[in-house]
Amino acid sequence: MTPSQRSPDELPVAALIAPDILALLEESPADIAAEVEEMHPADLADVAELLPENLLPAFFKALPAARAADVLEYLDEEVRTHLLEALSAEDAAELIEHMTPDDRADVLEELDEDRAEEILEEMDEAKAEETEQLLRYDSDVAGGLMTTEYISVDEKISVEQALEEVRAAARSGRREAIYAVYTKDPEGRLSGVVSLRELLAAPPGSRVADVAWMEVVRVPPTADREEVARAASDYDLIAVPVVSESGHLMGVVTVDDVIDAIQEEQTEDVQKLGGMEALEEPYMSIGFVDMIRKRVGWLSILFVGSLFTAAAIEFFQGELDKVDILTLFIPLIISSGGNSGSQATSLIIRAMALGEIAPRDWWRVARRELLFGLVLGLLLGSLGFLRVLVWNWMGWNSVPTSHPWLIALTIGGAVFGVVTFGSLVGSMLPFLLRRLGLDPASASAPFVATLVDVTGLIIYFSVALLVLRGTLL
Amino acid sequence: MTPSQRSPDELPVAALIAPDILALLEESPADIAAEVEEMHPADLADVAELLPENLLPAFFKALPAARAADVLEYLDEEVRTHLLEALSAEDAAELIEHMTPDDRADVLEELDEDRAEEILEEMDEAKAEETEQLLRYDSDVAGGLMTTEYISVDEKISVEQALEEVRAAARSGRREAIYAVYTKDPEGRLSGVVSLRELLAAPPGSRVADVAWMEVVRVPPTADREEVARAASDYDLIAVPVVSESGHLMGVVTVDDVIDAIQEEQTEDVQKLGGMEALEEPYMSIGFVDMIRKRVGWLSILFVGSLFTAAAIEFFQGELDKVDILTLFIPLIISSGGNSGSQATSLIIRAMALGEIAPRDWWRVARRELLFGLVLGLLLGSLGFLRVLVWNWMGWNSVPTSHPWLIALTIGGAVFGVVTFGSLVGSMLPFLLRRLGLDPASASAPFVATLVDVTGLIIYFSVALLVLRGTLL
Numbered sequence: 001m002t003p004s005q006r007s008p009d010e011l012p013v014a015a016l017i018a019p020d021i022l023a024l025l026e027e028s029p030a031d032i033a034a035e036v037e038e039m040h041p042a043d044l045a046d047v048a049e050l051l052p053e054n055l056l057p058a059f060f061k062a063l064p065a066a067r068a069a070d071v072l073e074y075l076d077e078e079v080r081t082h083l084l085e086a087l088s089a090e091d092a093a094e095l096i097e098h099m100t101p102d103d104r105a106d107v108l109e110e111l112d113e114d115r116a117e118e119i120l121e122e123m124d125e126a127k128a129e130e131t132e133q134l135l136r137y138d139s140d141v142a143g144g145l146m147t148t149e150y151i152s153v154d155e156k157i158s159v160e161q162a163l164e165e166v167r168a169a170a171r172s173g174r175r176e177a178i179y180a181v182y183t184k185d186p187e188g189r190l191s192g193v194v195s196l197r198e199l200l201a202a203p204p205g206s207r208v209a210d211v212a213w214m215e216v217v218r219v220p221p222t223a224d225r226e227e228v229a230r231a232a233s234d235y236d237l238i239a240v241p242v243v244s245e246s247g248h249l250m251g252v253v254t255v256d257d258v259i260d261a262i263q264e265e266q267t268e269d270v271q272k273l274g275g276m277e278a279l280e281e282p283y284m285s286i287g288f289v290d291m292i293r294k295r296v297g298w299l300s301i302l303f304v305g306s307l308f309t310a311a312a313i314e315f316f317q318g319e320l321d322k323v324d325i326l327t328l329f330i331p332l333i334i335s336s337g338g339n340s341g342s343q344a345t346s347l348i349i350r351a352m353a354l355g356e357i358a359p360r361d362w363w364r365v366a367r368r369e370l371l372f373g374l375v376l377g378l379l380l381g382s383l384g385f386l387r388v389l390v391w392n393w394m395g396w397n398s399v400p401t402s403h404p405w406l407i408a409l410t411i412g413g414a415v416f417g418v419v420t421f422g423s424l425v426g427s428m429l430p431f432l433l434r435r436l437g438l439d440p441a442s443a444s445a446p447f448v449a450t451l452v453d454v455t456g457l458i459i460y461f462s463v464a465l466l467v468l469r470g471t472l473l
Numbered sequence: 474m475t476p477s478q479r480s481p482d483e484l485p486v487a488a489l490i491a492p493d494i495l496a497l498l499e500e501s502p503a504d505i506a507a508e509v510e511e512m513h514p515a516d517l518a519d520v521a522e523l524l525p526e527n528l529l530p531a532f533f534k535a536l537p538a539a540r541a542a543d544v545l546e547y548l549d550e551e552v553r554t555h556l557l558e559a560l561s562a563e564d565a566a567e568l569i570e571h572m573t574p575d576d577r578a579d580v581l582e583e584l585d586e587d588r589a590e591e592i593l594e595e596m597d598e599a600k601a602e603e604t605e606q607l608l609r610y611d612s613d614v615a616g617g618l619m620t621t622e623y624i625s626v627d628e629k630i631s632v633e634q635a636l637e638e639v640r641a642a643a644r645s646g647r648r649e650a651i652y653a654v655y656t657k658d659p660e661g662r663l664s665g666v667v668s669l670r671e672l673l674a675a676p677p678g679s680r681v682a683d684v685a686w687m688e689v690v691r692v693p694p695t696a697d698r699e700e701v702a703r704a705a706s707d708y709d710l711i712a713v714p715v716v717s718e719s720g721h722l723m724g725v726v727t728v729d730d731v732i733d734a735i736q737e738e739q740t741e742d743v744q745k746l747g748g749m750e751a752l753e754e755p756y757m758s759i760g761f762v763d764m765i766r767k768r769v770g771w772l773s774i775l776f777v778g779s780l781f782t783a784a785a786i787e788f789f790q791g792e793l794d795k796v797d798i799l800t801l802f803i804p805l806i807i808s809s810g811g812n813s814g815s816q817a818t819s820l821i822i823r824a825m826a827l828g829e830i831a832p833r834d835w836w837r838v839a840r841r842e843l844l845f846g847l848v849l850g851l852l853l854g855s856l857g858f859l860r861v862l863v864w865n866w867m868g869w870n871s872v873p874t875s876h877p878w879l880i881a882l883t884i885g886g887a888v889f890g891v892v893t894f895g896s897l898v899g900s901m902l903p904f905l906l907r908r909l910g911l912d913p914a915s916a917s918a919p920f921v922a923t924l925v926d927v928t929g930l931i932i933y934f935s936v937a938l939l940v941l942r943g944t945l946l
Contacts, residue, residue, distance in 0.1 A: 038686065038687050038688055039688065040686070040688065040690065040708055042707050042708050042709075043688075166673065167673050167674075170670045170671075170673035170674040171673070171674045178670055178673075179652055179669070179670075179711075196652070196669065197643045197651055197652075198643075200639065200640050200643035200644070200651075201640075201643040201644045213511065213513070214511050215511055215512065215513065217513065229732075229736075232732060233729075233732045233733060233736055234515050235513055235515050236515075236729040238652075238711070238728070255711070255728050255732070256706075256709040258732065259702075259705060259706045259728070259731065259732060259735065260706060262732065262735055262736070262739075263702075263706055263735070263827065266735075266739045266823075267823050267827065269743065270742065270743065270746065270819050270822065270823040271819055271820060271823060273743065273746060273747075273819060273918070274746075274815050274816045274817075274818065274819020274820060274918060275812055275815050275816050275819075275918075276816045276819075276820075279820075282824065282827070282829045283820055283821070283823075283824035283829055283830060284824070284829055284830065284834070284837075288844075288845075291845060292845065292848055292849065292852075295813075295816055295845065295849060296849055296852055296853075298812075298816075299809070299812055299813060299816070299849060299852075299853055299892075300852070300853065300856065302808065302809075302812050303805070303808075303809060303812075303853055303856055303857075303888075304856075306804060306805040306808045306809065307805065307860060309804035309805055309808070310801040310802055310804070310805055310860075313800060313801045313803075313804070314801055314870075317797070317800075317801075320800065321797070324790070324794070327786060327790075327793065327800055327803075328783040328786045328787055328790075329783055330786075330800075330803055330804060331779060331782035331783070331786070331803060331804070331807055331926050331930065332776070332779040332780065332782055332783055334804055335775065335776075335779045335782070335919075335922065335923060335926060336772070336775075336776060336779070338811075338919065338922065339748055339771075339772055339775050339776075339919040339922075339923070340768075340772060342747050342748050342917075342918055342919050343747045343748050343749045343768055343771075343772070343919075344747075345747065346743050346744055346746060346747025346748075346749075347744065347747060347749075347752075347756055348756070349743065350739075350740050350743040350744060350756075351755065351756035351757070354736065354740065354755070356755045356756055356757055357756060357757065361757070364757075371761075372761075372764060372765065372768070375765055376765065376768060376769055376772060379765075379769055379772075379773070380769075380772055380773065380776055383773065383776055383777075384776075387780060387783075397787075415776075419772075444815075444918075445746070445747065445748075445815055445917075445918035445919065445922075446808075446811065446812040446815050446816075446918065446922075449808065449811065449812075449918075449919075449922065450808060450812070453804050453808060457804065
């Protein structure tokens with residue numbers, strides 16, 4: 001049974017194999033390589049994570065260097081850092097040299113700067129320099145995601161020559177980006193792209209330029225990962241070329257890194273939407289203090305924001321004292337606003353992430369959401385209106401009122417106003433945050449709810465003053 | 474400038490080209506194919522969407538059939554459906570025959586059943602049958618995502634023979650899944666996989682079985698898209714093989730479909746998290762009535778849920794009348810519970826989607842969240858405690874109290890209890906929903922907030938009764 005077939009409730013394959021490896025490490029480490037030869041590096045990484053930390057260096061040394069580098073790539077960040085601290089700088093450098101340039105940069109970025117410097121010094125000079133260049137980009141932009149190992153050829157060569165380049169690259173042990181071949185014009189600028197599939201299908205004797213696509217979908221090195229993901233997903237690309245302003249190919253982001261980037265971006269978005277800072281580690285492995293720190297910040301900000309609700313109620317205390325029944329509906333009304341606001345915010349944040357909505361669309365969105373808000377407000381407002389009247393007719397009120405119709409109008413009107421306002425504010429907040437240079441996903445459901453709580457109370461009491469003045473107030 | 478380079482604020486390339494196409498359609502449709510030869514089908518689909526609907530059939534007939542099929546794949550669902558209704562069943566069948574089997578099934582699924590039947594009848598019999606088989610699976614499980622066009626060979630053949638198969642497949646115009654070659658054992662069961670890269674790098678004369686990986690990561694046809702995405706992302710696969718219970722390869726899900734599946738799943742999760750039903754269309758193009766329907770359902774359910782808050786307040790009206798100041802903090806306290814609940818829910822839903830947490834982990838999660846809840850509750854509770862005392866010392870209260878320390882203790886204690894309870898409920902709800910066979914993502918932030926609103930009030934008033942009995946109550 002392969003790992004992806006098991007349900008999450010079954011024991012992973014790694015747990016079955018780890019004890020054997022442990023025994024071999026003590027008795028005959030030389031046999032380990034053969035024993036695990038057929039395993040996927042991702043599974044071997046799981047095995048490594050189950051071994052005692054002090055045996056990790058021995059385990060990695062027992063594997064051929066290229067294989068060990070593969071496993072290193074899939075290893076949990078914390079375990080990897082520990083291993084690279086425990087190995088000598090020379091051994092660590094040898095291991096990292098066997099990784100692709102983008103993975104090298106990713107791994108070194110996790111280490112503390114001095115250690116990374118030590119390892120870089122032990123590396124082959126050309127590889128070290130290439131890695132240092134990649135390290136200059138943030139890990140969540142195209143420049144930080146790209147690998148510099150790709151195939152680019154003169155556009156004038158023949159298809160056969162290009163295929164030979166691909167074969168040579170495959171044999172060289174380089175691992176990335178051989179399924180697309182990029183062509184260069186005489187000035188060395190990116191001029192076209194042809195997939196390995198198209199190269200294999202090309203009529204013999206043709207030039208690469210004849211079969212290549214001349215309009216190449218591309219991103220600048222500063223494009224953020226969402227944009228890279230969109231290019232890959234909209235155009236079904238196996239690799240997204242990263243191109244400098246002068247038109248030169250700098251590297252490619254391969255599809256496996258695109259998937260990882262999408263997953264990470266989405267994890268971040270969902271966590272921010274939930275009203276907290278994004279975690280850098282999986283839920284189950286993050287440390288206690290880290291977790292509290294990531295959660296308490298927003299909770300405290302929202303708590304302070306909520307203090308204004310107390311102020312709003314205090315301000316209207318006189319009215320509340322006169323019309324007791326108004327107190328009953330405070331949570332109902334502010335929740336209605338918070339809920340409709342959460343809906344609008346989640347919708348807009350997702351549409352922005354998918355590129356369906358651009359910043360200049362704010363006005364169209366505002367009009368749409370105002371309209372949706374009005375209709376939703378009307379529907380929910382009617383429910384609120386009926387709630388008051390039905391309870392009154394049935395005699396269920398423990399706080400009877402002399403003016404049921406006016407109270408019903410107050411509640412219905414307040415719900416209507418709060419829902420409309422919630423939809424509008426919820427939809428505009430992501431635009432505002434983006435305008436301020438912040439991540440729109442920070443407009444979390446709790447943030448919108450808190451914002452709408454305070455204004456919701458003010459709307460509620462204003463409607464009450466308007467409707468009840470002269471009768472109950 | 475290529476499309477992916479433009480910022481969302483710039484005019485898309487399609488808008489520039491559509492007028493030319495419109496002119497050509499009227500004057501010399503035969504020239505269209507050459508005019509757009511170098512464009513990516515995704516961009517051509519954008520052009521098609523800008524044309525008047527009545528000209529669409531003429532535009533698609535002006536393209537070579539294989540090219541037209543490519544464009545059809547990228548077309549907006551609504552436009553595509555319209556086109557396939559407008560074309561004759563024969564023409565539609567010819568177009569669809571040129572698509573890959575999985576895309577054929579996807580397209581036919583969008584049409585109404587009678588029309589799909591008509592088109593299937595006009596299709597080549599073998600292709601029609603293959604398509605009908607795929608139509609039996611839901612579009613969000615592996616069986617509905619897979620294509621049946623892949624390369625599988627006898628494990629005993631040579632690497633050269635396998636490469637010849639790949640070349641033949643590339644030349645045949647079949648478009649998917651040539652970057653991995655699957656091997657079969659004598660019984661026809663899947664026995665191994667080798668990437669095109671590895672085939673190209675293999676020493677001449679070796680057998681495929683010598684270079685193939687014998688442990689193949691695989692999914693059953695019923696695996697949902699999240700599981701397929703996890704297999705692709707954990708093992709960096711370019712195609713995920715779908716294998717029957719008997720061990721036979723049924724098809725493969727290619728990485729472009731994996732990316733689309735991840736994006737769709739994520740859109741659904743974010744929208745559900747926002748407290749609404751998932752939309753089937755982009756935000757900007759969904760119809761008015763559809764949008765209202767998707768949103769009003771949850772809002773109404775939550776509204777009815779919120780009615781219990783009114784009942785809770787009514788129940789404790791006597792206490793509220795005696796201690797006026799308690800009313801002030803109602804929104805603050807229920808928001809604190811809602812916010813901490815939203816955090817916990819989003820965290821758990823995302824960790825479940827990524828496979829970091831399995832159903833059997835519920836007890837470990839409960840203990841962790843109880844602990845986090847206690848600490849967060851203590852921190853926020855202290856803020857609440859201080860709020861009451863500081864306002865009292867500064868004389869900012871318009872509703873003074875004779876027992877500031879007791880009121881402070883009530884508010885602090887209630888916040889502590891509500892935050893702890895919110896974290897626990899928010900984290901357990903996704904487990905409960907999953908247990909009931911529902912999507913854990915339905916445990917939206919608003920849902921959790923509403924749930925915690927009612928219980929939060931009960932906690933609040935119970936703490937008040939406990940602390941203030943004998944003094945203020």
